[in-house]
Amino acid sequence: MFYNERINISTEKWCELLSEGSVTTENDLRVFKFIYKAPNHEASSSEIASYFEMPHYGPLNLQIWRFSERVVQKTGIKPPIRKDGSTRWWHVPFLGYDDKKAGRFPWIMRQELVLAFEEVYGIEEEGHEDTFLDADLVQDLQQHSEGEKKSTLINRYERNRQARNACLKHYGYTCRICGFNFENVYGPIGKNKIHIHHITPIAKIGHNYIVDPFKDLQPVCPNCHTIIHSKRDPFTIEEVKAILKGQRNDA
Ligand SMILES: [Zn+2]
Ligand SMILES: [Zn+2]
Numbered sequence: 001m002f003y004n005e006r007i008n009i010s011t012e013k014w015c016e017l018l019s020e021g022s023v024t025t026e027n028d029l030r031v032f033k034f035i036y037k038a039p040n041h042e043a044s045s046s047e048i049a050s051y052f053e054m055p056h057y058g059p060l061n062l063q064i065w066r067f068s069e070r071v072v073q074k075t076g077i078k079p080p081i082r083k084d085g086s087t088r089w090w091h092v093p094f095l096g097y098d099d100k101k102a103g104r105f106p107w108i109m110r111q112e113l114v115l116a117f118e119e120v121y122g123i124e125e126e127g128h129e130d131t132f133l134d135a136d137l138v139q140d141l142q143q144h145s146e147g148e149k150k151s152t153l154i155n156r157y158e159r160n161r162q163a164r165n166a167c168l169k170h171y172g173y174t175c176r177i178c179g180f181n182f183e184n185v186y187g188p189i190g191k192n193k194i195h196i197h198h199i200t201p202i203a204k205i206g207h208n209y210i211v212d213p214f215k216d217l218q219p220v221c222p223n224c225h226t227i228i229h230s231k232r233d234p235f236t237i238e239e240v241k242a243i244l245k246g247q248r249n250d251a
Pocket of ligand 1: 175176177178179180220221222223224225
């Protein structure tokens, strides 16, 4: 059985809901982040529970239930209903299917929610972002009350998003190292596609460090980005440029 009932929440609406502290809690965000990163944006509640070292998936299901209730309250949408009239709360943010053979019941993030999540929190560099979240988030949790904690986090994400946009506006979507441009090569489907490399490793950035969008962020293509991170202390943009130039001269 595949559960894919439509609900009336657009990407824009999800953006609002994700940014609204009275709807989306810190814990909800962590769960969404985990599912977002999972293959196919799909994970079962027991997989999520075990990742967060919860002894049982019960509390997690309850958490999603509460989240969905707040979403329904805020938006006035009609949530998916079972034949017996009860509400299928998990089905508000997720699709799902009963994988009887594997004994799994995976949830899949709704596409609109995936897009909203990217819009609000950005698709930052994987490795960097983890350190960034863990170290900073723990500090937040210790230092701030519930309301403040949420807004601090949102502000930081918002700052990063703005920095990213400023960087792209300044440099465009062309690799700073090799000049590769997705749109030139792939046509319209490649529009606005590029990686953003953080020059200052985020792990080293202090709590109140403000990212300089022109110095700290550089658009690079995925190939050059792989080379940059091919050693523990990443290569600089200039170093990779020199490597590339050396190769071209040899050829
Ligand atoms: Zn490149
Ligand atoms: Zn990078």
